[in-house]
Amino acid sequence: MAKRDQGGQGCGEALPLGELERRLIDAFQRDLPLVPHPFAAVAESLDSSEEAVIGALSSLMDEGVVSRVGPVFAPHKAGASTLAAMAVPPERLDEVAELVNGYPEVNHNYEREHRFTLWFVVTAPSRERIDAILADIERRTGIGVLDLPLVAAYHIDLGFPVQWS
Amino acid sequence: MVLNDTDRDLIAAVQDGLPMVARPFAAIGDRVGLDEAEVIRRLDAMLRAGVIKRFGVVVRHHELGYRANAMVVWDIPDDRVEAVAGEIARCPCVTLCYQRPRRLPEWPYNLFCMVHGRDRGLVEAQVEQMAARLGLQDVPRAVLFSRRRFKQRGARYASAAE
Numbered sequence: 429m430a431k432r433d434q435g436g437q438g439c440g441e442a443l444p445l446g447e448l449e450r451r452l453i454d455a456f457q458r459d460l461p462l463v464p465h466p467f468a469a470v471a472e473s474l475d476s477s478e479e480a481v482i483g484a485l486s487s488l489m490d491e492g493v494v495s496r497v498g499p500v501f502a503p504h505k506a507g508a509s510t511l512a513a514m515a516v517p518p519e520r521l522d523e524v525a526e527l528v529n530g531y532p533e534v535n536h537n538y539e540r541e542h543r544f545t546l547w548f549v550v551t552a553p554s555r556e557r558i559d560a561i562l563a564d565i566e567r568r569t570g571i572g573v574l575d576l577p578l579v580a581a582y583h584i585d586l587g588f589p590v591q592w593s
Numbered sequence: 594m595v596l597n598d599t600d601r602d603l604i605a606a607v608q609d610g611l612p613m614v615a616r617p618f619a620a621i622g623d624r625v626g627l628d629e630a631e632v633i634r635r636l637d638a639m640l641r642a643g644v645i646k647r648f649g650v651v652v653r654h655h656e657l658g659y660r661a662n663a664m665v666v667w668d669i670p671d672d673r674v675e676a677v678a679g680e681i682a683r684c685p686c687v688t689l690c691y692q693r694p695r696r697l698p699e700w701p702y703n704l705f706c707m708v709h710g711r712d713r714g715l716v717e718a719q720v721e722q723m724a725a726r727l728g729l730q731d732v733p734r735a736v737l738f739s740r741r742r743f744k745q746r747g748a749r750y751a752s753a754a755e
Contacts, residue, residue, distance in 0.1 A: 453657075458647035462633045462640075464616055478615060485650070486613045495653050495745065496610025499636070499645040511693065513700075525743040537744035540664060540737040544700075547664070547737075548744070553601075574696050579703075580675070582682040582690040 445493070448476055448484045453494070460497065508558055509551040513544040513574040514565075521545055524569050531561055544574065594642035603627065603635055610651070653745060659709045661716045661738065666702035668695070668733040674704055680727050681706050686719045701733065713738060 445453075451474050461469040467485070468478040488494040501507075516524045521539060528534055528548055537548035552558050562573045596604075602625045611617035618636075619629040627635070639645045654662065669677050674692055681704070682690040690706040710716035717736065724730050 453650055453652055456649045457652065458649045460649040462618070462637050462648065464618065464629055464633070466611075466617065467613075467615065482613050482615070488650075489610075489613075492653060493657060495651050497613075497650050498607055498610035499604075499639075499648050500651060501604075501608070502643055502646040511691075511705075515699075525741075529744050534744060536742075538742050539740040541740060542735065542737045544737075574700055576693040576696070576700070576705075579692040579694060580678070582678040582692070 445488075446484070448474065448480060449488055449493075452481065452484055452488070456497075507551060507553045508555040508577075509549060510558055510562075510575055510577040512548050512550055512562060512565075513576065514546045514569070514571050515544050516546045516569075516571060518545070520569075520571075524571065527568060528565060531565075533557070533561055594639070594644055596639075596644070599625070599627070600635060600639070603632065604639075607636070654709055658711060661710050661713045663708050663716050663720070663739070664737040665706050665708050665720055666735050666737065667704040667706075667729065668701045669704045669729075671703070677727060677729070678704055681723065684719075684723055686710060686716075686723075702735065 452470070455474070456470055460466050463469050465478065467481045470476075471478045471481045474481070485494065485497055489496070514524065514528075525537060525539070525546060528537055528546065531550070533550050533552045534548050535551055537546070539545055540547050550558050550561055552561065558575075562575055566573050603621070606621050606624045612620045614620055616629065618632045621627075622629050622632040625632075636645065636648065640648060667677075678690050678692060681687055686708050687706045688709055690704070692704055695701055695703050708716050708719055710719060716738070720734075720736055724732070724734070
């Protein structure tokens with residue numbers, strides 16, 4: 429998959445996206461119309477066509493800019509989740525990250541600059557299932573897992589304004 | 594809102610995103626034995642109830658040019674955490690702000706926020722400004738920049754195996 433990731437270190441240049449792609453991202457991070465022909469409805473508001481919208485979204489997904497068009501679930505309401513952290517020694521990071529990725533309940537999984545090097549989110553239908561997964565990871569790696577479930581959310585929207593300049 | 598088995602099947606079918614076809618809700622319905630109108634009605638109900646917080650284009654910020662993302666964690670006194678969190682959440686560079694438990698002695702921080710920026714220096718400057726404006730210069734904090742992303746996709750609340 430072609431990733432738009434060839435830039436220099438921290439150059440942070442804007443991406444060479446087309447006009448339709450930008451407008452789709454600006455206008456439809458929320459409130460995709462829930463109607464039988466949603467992409468036709470989007471196209472109408474952007475003065476485009478259903479085929480062009482579907483094509484633009486498909487290529488944004490192929491390029492990895494858009495991960496999907498669909499729902500973002502609120503934490504807790506549709507199941508249980510937690511943020512987990514592990515102090516994995518650098519030489520074991522690849523191995524442990526791969527082991528953690530093997531659980532379908534793990535969605536985000538990042539290396540971060542800290543003594544706790546590996547940070548991942550576990551989401552499952554029940555808290556019991558999360559407990560079982562964390563215990564399993566501890567058993568298989570021999571490394572303790574910090575379990576940091578949500579206490580309160582103050583800002584829970586990942587759809588953020590994009591500054592294209 | 595109480596979710597029934599049909600809702601959970603629908604969540605499982607839609608959580609990885611809509612198929613890129615002209616009538617995606619009909620296609621989702623085919624997978625779970627619902628007609629198009631019923632799929633739309635149930636998704637709309639989940640949106641209204643807040644089970645789904647938004648429905649739309651989900652971007653990967655890294656690929657969009659937001660190359661630096663830091664998890665900034667603070668040790669805020671318990672009696673101030675709600676007020677401080679409300680202020681932090683209003684900062685435009687902050688996309689998420691969560692209170693989580695401390696795990697002493699190894700983890701002393703109870704407030705987490707995600708700060709996104711085009712580069713590392715900008716993120717650091719934004720955190721400094723935020724701390725100064727909110728009077729948090731003396732509050733213990735750590736800035737955890739992300740290095741490698743091993744996995745990023747939507748949360749899965751339902752799985753066919755469960």
